[in-house]
Amino acid sequence: MKYLLVREDEDGHDEFWGRCAGVEGMFVDKVPRPREVLTLRGCDPEGVLRTALTPDGQSTALLGDVCVEVRDEEQPLQWWSLLDCVVIAHRPNREDPALVDVVVGACVEEGDDWSSTQQTAPRFKLFASLPGRPLGPAGQCRAVDGLFVTRDVPAPTPLTLIGCEPAEPLLAVLRRPRKWDRDWVGLWAVDRTGRVMYRHVVSLRIETAVPSVLGGALVDIELTDGGDDRPPQLARPVWETWWRGVPATRNQWAPLSTEARSEWLDLTAVGISGQGPDRSGGVHFLDGTNVTDAPGLHCAMGEALAGPGGYYGREWNAFKDCLHGGFGVTAPFTLVWHDADIARQALAQDIWDAEKGLTYFEEIVETLERFGVTVVLR
Known part of the structure; x- marks a missing residue:
């Protein structure tokens, strides 16, 4: 089972609503707005x-x-x-x-x-x-x-739960004469170890519930609207990697496009609570070979400070939050950045601080040093 259905009860506790083998419509490219x-x-x-x-x-x-x-x-x-x-x-x-x-x-x-x-x-x-x-x-x-005008609302994109094994709360919804509800439910993607790797929220407006194509007592449930902010199609191979478990080797993100690297970073952020208490001191090594864009910089930074698949911010603001503590590693420590010139050149046109004239690469280095990190560029 790759997905869990979970809903928060009145006391704020997670209540199990079911599980399913797959989801059709999880990855959807947004329709460009006119x-x-x-x-x-x-x-x-x-x-x-x-x-x-x-x-x-x-x-x-x-x-x-x-x-x-x-x-x-x-x-x-x-x-x-x-x-x-x-x-x-x-x-x-x-x-x-x-x-x-x-x-x-x-x-x-x-x-x-x-x-x-x-x-x-x-x-x-x-x-x-x-x-x-x-x-x-x-x-x-x-x-x-031209701001306050009537605009066409795009038709919702449905989402189908394949091979669903509903628990009693969801069964109660399915027994109703009108087989839909306006409540919301969490759709959690889990890897092969059972670790939650992504959380999504969908409306329980049910269009159809039929015996599953997978047979047995399972059902396939089509929801009218799969919700906003679903991962794009290019995220599918990224998810396939993470479904096998948290990456155990570095640089698995390296062959990905800039957009796919951002999707990779989204999955690293799910496990930030498991990175343990903060530790300081020591030397960390950043492999800069593949740091050719800002998402690649944060992928490499996360692996340098938290190991393969690790999280240490997915953009500048989140990165700065990590330096305040609570994400496994806190200053003072030493960061040895190998092949730093690759990032320096790749981000040379990305002017982050217009007043100081700093590029994104330079701003990251300056921020590290301001928080007490010794940065060695090689």
Whole structure:
């Protein structure tokens, strides 16, 4: 059995709902959202947005992902995301020439509405995040033309539990005249040793429940919607490796693409609670042979400090959290980074700290040293 069904009861305890041999629809590539044209009206830009509007600026018009915070005078009310946002044009605002109207192209992702009341004069704060960089302020504007429109909702992608052996709570759901429920249940993927390697949440809206193609007393259960944030198709071979158990040798992630390496890092994060108490001192060796991108850097860092398949952050913020302790290794210690020039060159264009002019590689090294780690680059 590769999957467990688990639901949290009223007391916060995990309750076993069943298990199944496989899942069809676990790996799904997201349907690209249509691109739209919006106008950020009456902008007072800062950060990457200001740089993008400077004619002689070294930055391009790429803004990355932009968060639009809709707020009243006191608090935020909504968040919207403008994904892969680019500046198309800009011009002075007619009402106030000191401000600017910015025309952008982006994929719009609707955020959660935190307020039940519609504001007559909302305010808009902007935050932008270029690839590989943290979210930062990008200014504010008076209105966003094209934001509050009706958009088609993509049809849900179903998910089928194959060879399911339901426990009594799930059997009770299946016995109901209408064979579906609006409750949520955890779908846990386990490796051959029984270790939980991934946790996903799905809605128990059941379309069909039929005798399983695997025979016996098993059933195949089709759920209307398999939920958001399912792993993409390229994650399937990564999972096949981890289903055999936590990797026992280093660099199994090395042949993977940048995107697949990120999926590898997601699986390392599941086992962080089992890395034991913090220890300091000693010398750790980082094999930099395959550190050709940021995910590869974190794969190699995790293996250097926590062993094959180990976790020590999957991006910069998580990496910094690990240095504060609680993840098995804490400073002071020595990190010997072999073939460091491979990462230095591969990440030379990835400017992380624009003010200091530091690349992602340099920022990682500086952060280690600031926390008391002796870094030896070879």
